[in-house]
Amino acid sequence: AAFVPGRAGPVAMLDGKRFVNCGDVGNFGFFDKFTLAAWIQPRGTNGGAILSRMAEQTEDSGFASDSEGYSVYLKRGRLQVHLTKRWLDDALRVETEATLVPERWHHFTVVYDGSRLAAGVKVFVNGEPQKLRVLLDELNQSFQTKQPLRIGSGGAPGDRFHGLVSDVRVYARALTAEEASTVATAENVTELAAIPSAKRTAAQAAKLRACFLAEHAPATHREAQANVAALREQRAKFVESLPTVMVMEEMAKPRETFVLKRGEYDKRGEAVTPGVPASLPALRSGAPKNRLGFAHWLVSPANPLTARVAVNHQWQMLFGTGLVKTTEDFGSQGEPPSHPELLDWLATEFVRTGWDVKRLLKTIVMSATYRQSSRVTPELLARDPENRLLARGPRVRLPAEMIRDQALAASGLLVGEIGGPSVKPYQPAGLWKELSGTDYVQDHGDALWRRSLYTFWKRTSPQPTMTTFDAPGREACSVRPSRTSTPLQALALMNDVTFVEAARCLAQRVLHESATPEERVRRAFRLVLTRELKPAELRVLLDGLNEHRARFRTNTNAALALISAGESPRDAKLDVAEHAAYAAVAGLILNLDEAITKQ
Numbered sequence: 057a058a059f060v061p062g063r064a065g066p067v068a069m070l071d072g073k074r075f076v077n078c079g080d081v082g083n084f085g086f087f088d089k090f091t092l093a094a095w096i097q098p099r100g101t102n103g104g105a106i107l108s109r110m111a112e113q114t115e116d117s118g119f120a121s122d123s124e125g126y127s128v129y130l131k132r133g134r135l136q137v138h139l140t141k142r143w144l145d146d147a148l149r150v151e152t153e154a155t156l157v158p159e160r161w162h163h164f165t166v167v168y169d170g171s172r173l174a175a176g177v178k179v180f181v182n183g184e185p186q187k188l189r190v191l192l193d194e195l196n197q198s199f200q201t202k203q204p205l206r207i208g209s210g211g212a213p214g215d216r217f218h219g220l221v222s223d224v225r226v227y228a229r230a231l232t233a234e235e236a237s238t239v240a241t242a243e244n245v246t247e248l249a250a251i252p253s254a255k256r257t258a259a260q261a262a263k264l265r266a267c268f269l270a271e272h273a274p275a276t277h278r279e280a281q282a283n284v285a286a287l288r289e290q291r292a293k294f295v296e297s298l299p300t301v302m303v304m305e306e307m308a309k310p311r312e313t314f315v316l317k318r319g320e321y322d323k324r325g326e327a328v329t330p331g332v333p334a335s336l337p338a339l340r341s342g343a344p345k346n347r348l349g350f351a352h353w354l355v356s357p358a359n360p361l362t363a364r365v366a367v368n369h370q371w372q373m374l375f376g377t378g379l380v381k382t383t384e385d386f387g388s389q390g391e392p393p394s395h396p397e398l399l400d401w402l403a404t405e406f407v408r409t410g411w412d413v414k415r416l417l418k419t420i421v422m423s424a425t426y427r428q429s430s431r432v433t434p435e436l437l438a439r440d441p442e443n444r445l446l447a448r449g450p451r452v453r454l455p456a457e458m459i460r461d462q463a464l465a466a467s468g469l470l471v472g473e474i475g476g477p478s479v480k481p482y483q484p485a486g487l488w489k490e491l492s493g494t495d496y497v498q499d500h501g502d503a504l505w506r507r508s509l510y511t512f513w514k515r516t517s518p519q520p521t522m523t524t525f526d527a528p529g530r531e532a533c534s535v536r537p538s539r540t541s542t543p544l545q546a547l548a549l550m551n552d553v554t555f556v557e558a559a560r561c562l563a564q565r566v567l568h569e570s571a572t573p574e575e576r577v578r579r580a581f582r583l584v585l586t587r588e589l590k591p592a593e594l595r596v597l598l599d600g601l602n603e604h605r606a607r608f609r610t611n612t613n614a615a616l617a618l619i620s621a622g623e624s625p626r627d628a629k630l631d632v633a634e635h636a637a638y639a640a641v642a643g644l645i646l647n648l649d650e651a652i653t654k655q
Contacts, residue, residue: 067222075209082205082226085198086172091227093165098158099218103130108210109203125201127210141197149191163240169230183240183259306346363403376452383536394444430655451655456525457508459652466583467561469505478512479503482553491517524548549647557622563638584645604640608633
């Protein structure tokens with residue numbers, strides 16, 4: 057391109073053939089905030105590409121479907137902003153409603169806030185914000201490209217810019233409206249200072265004020281300005297850290313929906329409208345036939361179904377089996393409730409108390425039914441093997457997550473922090489690599505001992521210990537857990553590093569909290585099972601303690617290996633053999649059937 061001197065520096069004279077290659081400048085993606093600005097004097101209403109980081113096409117055929125990058129165009133006198141991954145279906149395009157007058161100087165500023173939305177693009181012309189028309193708002197992937205930043209080119213050869221371009225600026229941040237107005241002010245500070253204050257425009261006064269505050273204001277003022285800028289940056293980072301919530305919006309005019317014959321989209325049957333099953337209470341009069349109306353119907357006191365299903369889930373969690381056994385098929389095709397009046401009463405109470413889950417659980421666990429002994433006689437077992445008549449208390453193995461969390465809690469390792477990202481605790485090395493070709497990067501510190509609720513789940517490779525204890529997979533929804541008893545479960549409790557570490561930390565805990573062997577064994581037993589030891593049980597555990605102590609006295613390496621499991625620090629002041637012996641007893645207690653069974 058040819059250059060001539062201009063007021064704000066060199067002016068590029070572009071004739072639709074020549075352009076300026078700026079190299080690798082402004083390589084932004086769709087999460088990046090940035091600003092583009094320049095002075096332009098177009099030769100016509102279709103000036104073409106002003107600034108662009110998009111591929112040059114070899115022929116005048118418009119944009120290729122794989123064009124990536126961003127550009128600022130002048131089309132039909134209007135400024136257009138393109139952020140593009142794929143031109144037709146993965147892009148963001150907006151244009152100004154107002155047009156630029158040809159053969160006159162104009163200043164434009166394009167600001168993008170990194171939101172991936174058309175609403176995040178602002179365009180200023182001569183410092184004034186412009187109304188924009190959204191041409192496409194479907195940007196879903198990053199538009200970063202290896203193309204250089206070009207002035208006057210981008211796209212097809214016929215789209216090169218005709219006119220003058222000067223003072224091109226690229227900012228790696230989103231300018232404010234005040235800053236955009238300042239950038240668009242052509243006069244330098246010396247010229248602005250010579251203009252009487254009464255005759256200065258608002259933009260000129262703002263530019264002069266900004267210069268004074270930055271260069272000549274008292275130190276206290278500049279310090280305050282720097283603090284404000286820092287606080288704004290903190291606020292922006294906080295807003296960016298907030299999670300995105302996906303929502304759906306109802307159409308202003310719902311589209312017609314049809315039954316599709318044999319599922320074929322082009323074979324329409326009868327028209328259908330939103331509604332609820334005729335066998336259930338109807339939507340209330342005047343309720344909108346959309347998701348809002350349906351949501352109100354779901355929790356309406358006149359509709360008992362939702363509350364009954366919810367209550368049945370909670371009953372299943374506590375008793376092992378729901379009042380309706382077929383939790384996944386709650387209806388005419390499933391099994392009828394064993395106690396329909398009880399189910400109905402709990403459901404109505406649940407609604408009456410404001411859908412308070414904690415109150416519902418408290419009501420159930422404080423009932424005489426739940427607090428019954430789970431001991432069963434041969435006669436009762438023969439008459440009611442599944443306890444559908446509720447003649448005894450529930451006896452059911454704990455879920456996998458509860459078994460792990462209980463062991464961590466008894467040992468003192470459990471981290472009770474609420475919320476936060478998923479964590480990656482101990483897992484056999486190489487498991488992910490073998491199954492999916494990716495590496496499992498284990499966490500460290502407190503992340504190893506958080507509740508199982510926060511454990512990271514990979515659909516194709518779930519946590520092996522959780523799977524051993526029948527934790528459901530993630531391939532399909534599961535509302536009724538399966539429960540099996542296999543030797544692998546006992547092996548996991550004895551050998552999984554999580555439980556071995558919990559056992560040696562439980563041992564360390566009782567060694568510090570109690571003085572005699574009998575007190576320590578009683579304390580460990582009470583921490584895990586929440587009951588006192590019987591004399592016969594105490595004798596067995598003390599005998600085991602003595603045997604382990606004698607064995608570890610002669611095998612220090614085995615003792616060290618046991619009390620070194622996991623990453624939690626061990627108390628080096630404790631006798632190695634003594635610590636290992638108590639760890640072995642603690643592991644035995646954690647492995648008891650009573651420790652993993654609710655009864």
